[in-house]
Amino acid sequence: MLKVLQLIPTLDRSGAEKQMVMLSKDLPRDRFTVEAAVLTRSGPLEAELTAAGVPVTSIAKRHKVDPWALGRLTRFIEAGKFDVVQTWIFAANAYGRIAAKRAKVPVVVTAEMAVDLWKGPIERYVDRKLATSCDRLVGNSNAVVDFYMGMGLPADRMEMIYSGIADEPPPADVDPAAVKTEIGFPPDASLALFAGRLAPQKRVADLLKTLDLLQHVQPDLRTAIVGDGPLRSTLEKLAVQYELSEKVRFLGHRDDIQRLMAASDVVVLPSEYEGLPNVVLEAMMLSKPVVATAAPGTTEVVVDGVTGLLAPVGNLPLLARGLRDLIRDPRRARALGAAGRERALADFRADAMVARFADLYERLAAAKGLRVVPSRSAAT
Incomplete structure (x- = not known):
């Protein structure tokens, strides 16, 4: 032994x-x-x-x-x-x-x-x-x-x-409307979730700029940002500058990430680089569609158009389009999420x-x- x-x-x-x-x-x-x-x-x-x-x-x-x-x-x-x-x-x-x-x-x-x-x-x-x-x-x-x-x-x-990623049962009895209300959003809002360290690698500033692009074309979209890190105060100020205070919530570290993910419509990851992103595996196992950048590592998990949508790193219009398209087409979002779960079970x-x-x-x-x-x- x-x-x-x-x-x-x-x-x-x-x-x-x-x-x-x-x-x-x-x-x-x-x-x-x-x-x-x-x-x-x-x-x-x-x-x-x-x-x-x-x-x-x-x-x-x-x-x-x-x-x-x-x-x-x-x-x-x-x-x-x-x-x-x-x-x-x-x-x-x-x-x-x-x-x-x-x-x-x-x-x-x-x-x-x-x-x-x-x-x-x-x-x-x-x-x-x-x-x-x-x-x-x-x-x-x-x-x-x-x-x-x-x-x-x-x-x-x-x-x-x-x-x-472990094949664990999804959190029981999650009421998406109640979760959204709890974090300060309308119960019928569409919810995107980012989870990760608030550090340069994750390019959360790009996410905020993307959400700014979407304010008028997808006004029902709200975003929960879970995690902490050295850029948190800078990002919070940037959200204010983009007039996103009512549409973005910085939630810090949370112990109920699966519950928040279960209540979300889409998971987003705008990173510059990864290894094999854990948050994407967690989203796929919960059958959640993913919109992400085609960062090294992420492309080995997310198959563009099959298990999620990819945009080149830094291409904010394409990242915005991916979020908009999945919010507007729930049937496609569900299909991508289901394919993601199958891939997670097969390969990860x-x-x-x-x-x-x-x-x-x-x-x-x-x-x-x-x-x-x-x-x-x-x-x-």
Whole structure:
């Protein structure tokens, strides 16, 4: 049985964190024991890990460059005698790979969850330098794998495993009219939903400009913006400038995202780049149509005209047209949503994602001479 540590900066409700929690909870317990650690601080998703019996440890990194946190992390990994350490997101990827190497962990896996165009020369240097400190770098889409190979990372250390989404029942007894009224909209309004971090990558300013274009041609459209981030105050001011105060609500972090999504008519994602957007998978599983930009990563999930509508990044008139067309044609919106659910079930199931990571851990462990418990499917 392999002992696995999952390391991530925080346990906020974001895409990478959701994937890590899902993986930690669902790895087969007859083959793996699992712990989690947060590099900086915890968050609301810790409750899910605790309920699943996954211990969570905080390393309490306090500074951008924090050698004391690196020392604590190294000692924690040494004491835990982990067979596998998997790291998620840049800070944990950097600290985790260094600490795991110092602690002589047999198998180190790094997860990359986006086409990280934000990374500058320093971050790219760190990634290239640490590439040999992990056995595999796993991208959650072909776009992510191609991006990191383009940075010069060795192809023999790359692997692609799509993010997964659980087939959970939709929230029960959701009254769309009541939800819209609760967040301050008319009960008969058409509702678009954005959910994500309010950061430059997501291009929420483009969404607000798009909504400005639609004010007069689709006056019944209202938009809920779920999430928080460094651009929130700037975006709120921009909404006022566009006279969207009555048509847009900034809801911050919410624990009822599925309920809000169930009440929505369309989910919108105007990002510049993604990895494999979790919010799109969630929308597809709930049979919600998606209007998005043709960003790297998103195009591997949304099939234009089949499971949703795509517009080139920054093409606001086409993004506006997509929203308008689906609001005006509910039959088409339902058809796209139904096709999206079929695709999510066929290609992005959570159990498939977990099985591929489990297989990866065991292949790498066996290559290092560790004893691996055969899976029940392999035994039969």
